[in-house]
Amino acid sequence: MHENLLNLLCKKNNTSxxxxxxxxxxxxxxxxxxxxxxxxxxxxxxxVGIEENIIxxxxxxxxxxxxxxxxxxxxxxxxxxxFISETGEKLYIAYMQQKSQQTYKYAKVIKEINKKTLIYExxxxxxxxxxxxxxxxxxxxxHVDLDGIITTVNDTCSHFFNLEKxxxxxxxxxxxFHTQESQLNENTHIFNAKDFMGKxxxxxxxIIPLTDTKxxxxxxxxxxxDITYLKQIQKExxxxxxxxxxxxxxxxxxxxxxVDTYIAKEFSFSLCFIDIDNFYYINEEHGSHAGDMLLxxxxxxxxxxxxxxxxxxxIYGDFFAIIFSENKSRVYIQAIIEKLKESSLSxxxxxxxxxxxxxxxxxxxxDYPNDIKNTKExxxxxxxSIKKIKIDKKLTR
Amino acid sequence: MLSYKxxxxxxxxxxxxxxxxxxxxxxxxxxxxxxxxxSISKKTIKNARxxxxxxxxxxxxxxxxxxxxxxxxxxxxxxxxxxxxSIIDIHNHIKLCNEVIKGAPLCIALNKSDxxxxxxxxxxxxxxxxxELIIEVLKTSAKNGDAVEELFLKLDKKIKDNMSK
Numbered sequence: 001m002h003e004n005l006l007n008l009l010c011k012k013n014n015t016s017x018x019x020x021x022x023x024x025x026x027x028x029x030x031x032x033x034x035x036x037x038x039x040x041x042x043x044x045x046x047x048v049g050i051e052e053n054i055i056x057x058x059x060x061x062x063x064x065x066x067x068x069x070x071x072x073x074x075x076x077x078x079x080x081x082x083f084i085s086e087t088g089e090k091l092y093i094a095y096m097q098q099k100s101q102q103t104y105k106y107a108k109v110i111k112e113i114n115k116k117t118l119i120y121e122x123x124x125x126x127x128x129x130x131x132x133x134x135x136x137x138x139x140x141x142x143h144v145d146l147d148g149i150i151t152t153v154n155d156t157c158s159h160f161f162n163l164e165k166x167x168x169x170x171x172x173x174x175x176x177f178h179t180q181e182s183q184l185n186e187n188t189h190i191f192n193a194k195d196f197m198g199k200x201x202x203x204x205x206x207i208i209p210l211t212d213t214k215x216x217x218x219x220x221x222x223x224x225x226d227i228t229y230l231k232q233i234q235k236e237x238x239x240x241x242x243x244x245x246x247x248x249x250x251x252x253x254x255x256x257x258x259v260d261t262y263i264a265k266e267f268s269f270s271l272c273f274i275d276i277d278n279f280y281y282i283n284e285e286h287g288s289h290a291g292d293m294l295l296x297x298x299x300x301x302x303x304x305x306x307x308x309x310x311x312x313x314x315i316y317g318d319f320f321a322i323i324f325s326e327n328k329s330r331v332y333i334q335a336i337i338e339k340l341k342e343s344s345l346s347x348x349x350x351x352x353x354x355x356x357x358x359x360x361x362x363x364x365x366x367d368y369p370n371d372i373k374n375t376k377e378x379x380x381x382x383x384x385s386i387k388k389i390k391i392d393k394k395l396t397r
Numbered sequence: 398m399l400s401y402k403x404x405x406x407x408x409x410x411x412x413x414x415x416x417x418x419x420x421x422x423x424x425x426x427x428x429x430x431x432x433x434x435x436s437i438s439k440k441t442i443k444n445a446r447x448x449x450x451x452x453x454x455x456x457x458x459x460x461x462x463x464x465x466x467x468x469x470x471x472x473x474x475x476x477x478x479x480x481x482x483s484i485i486d487i488h489n490h491i492k493l494c495n496e497v498i499k500g501a502p503l504c505i506a507l508n509k510s511d512x513x514x515x516x517x518x519x520x521x522x523x524x525x526x527x528x529e530l531i532i533e534v535l536k537t538s539a540k541n542g543d544a545v546e547e548l549f550l551k552l553d554k555k556i557k558d559n560m561s562k
Binding site: 052065066075115 | 432439453467482
């Protein structure tokens with residue numbers, strides 16, 4: 001009775017079934033060409049590998065489902081379930097339901113789409129589109145009318161500001177973008193804008209006028225590209241050109257620029273030049289690394305005694321200068337020089353446990369406008385004066 | 398006889414079906430017929446009955462169906478040397494395989510080596526080093542049969558080693 005009912009239901013639902021036991025031996029089938037008492041895995045290859053999942057199936061558990069299996073030019077879904085037989089034996093049933101005609105149509109369409117997609121993906125057209133998309137990701141495009149009102153924007157722009165296009169269109173261009181001083185030529189500008197995270201981004205902008213048939217400009221298209229990284233490189237290069245890599249101090253370019261600015265503004269300021277004594281011999285005797293360490297050491301010593309608004313500069317080699325900011329009194333400066341002298345005596349460079357290098361230097365103090373007229377001969381004259389002081393020091397020993 | 402299951406995974410159009418066809422039937426068809434669902438082939442490799450599952454490839458709109466990977470003893474991840482995206486996706490396929498069958502060994506097949514491509518041989522090692530599950534990375538050609546046999550045999554050896562432990 002049960003078997004007849006099962007066969008009837010399966011026929012109605014276009015389903016085949018195989019009943020098998022825990023040893024995977026087939027005990028009952030409907031319309032499939034499989035011999036009884038054989039291993040189901042010889043016929044139903046899907047079962048290989050999932051034996052453990054089948055054996056541990058329980059009646060309360062959801063059945064094992066493997067959809068869309070293609071075999072002998074037809075598709076079916078496999079469903080494996082368990083039940084207890086009339087004799088109390090745990091048995092398993094594998095249903096194979098034929099897929100409907102609708103599924104075949106679906107498969108045919110998907111195959112066609114995949115085929116076309118594959119042809120497209122390996123074509124030059126895809127490469128070009130990809131390049132275009134890559135370029136477009138970094139370029140914002142606006143249409144701006146003659147009053148500067150934005151009339152059209154692309155997706156990149158919308159992403160950049162995290163705004164819907166409608167919230168950008170209708171606003172004045174200057175609401176979002178600020179012109180930088182530098183205009184490269186008539187139609188090329190540098191703009192900056194803050195993105196939705198508040199980060200300041202620099203753009204290179206090309207403005208392309210659109211004209212009507214009578215050659216009258218009716219609208220401008222503005223194409224802008226993020227050049228923040230170029231600005232960053234420029235900043236780093238500027239920085240590198242004005243700072244010394246060993247000590248991290250401003251260098252000679254910075255020094256001359258600063259002094260020129262002070263002179264132009266007629267500030268009264270003082271300079272203290274410092275030149276390490278016998279630096280050449282220190283390098284010779286202890287090695288150039290020790291020399292470098294001594295330069296770093298003196299940098300630390302000087303920076304520890306001067307005010308934060310005074311500037312220590314490494315002019316070159318072992319030749320340093322302190323730029324004392326405007327209106328620092330002679331008394332203050334002398335006190336600093338004295339403090340530095342004491343500090344250098346009490347803090348020799350301990351290069352190694354056995355290698356201690358005493359720090360001696362010669363200094364020269366100059367004031368503007370009394371001793372300094374301009375920067376032209378300043379460094380040459382300062383060096384000459386320091387050399388003379390060093391010779392005098394030797395003579396008086 | 399020992400029986401086990403392996404699954405070929407990868408993006409659509411990478412050549413999974415062609416590799417199986419070359420290995421099982423020693424044939425090749427230039428025409429691309431994408432696999433929908435799963436098709437299972439059987440091949441005896443050195444006294445083992447191997448069920449080779451050829452599953453529908455991953456597409457932008459359709460992920461790989463995890464149920465197909467159940468019970469596999471090893472995987473072959475197939476990528477198309479002519480499509481960079483399919484090589485980039487290798488990582489995701491390995492992740493998926495390891496999610497379903499933890500620690501199962503993998504071979505990577507970079508298929509269509511008979512066509513001009515830009516992937517240098519030194520990059521194979523970089524791919525291999527990307528996961529300790531990878532036992533071999535091979536440039537294969539289902540068209541002329543290059544490294545196809547080697548691909549399946551290497552995986553077979555590793556699976557048998559694992560099963561005998």
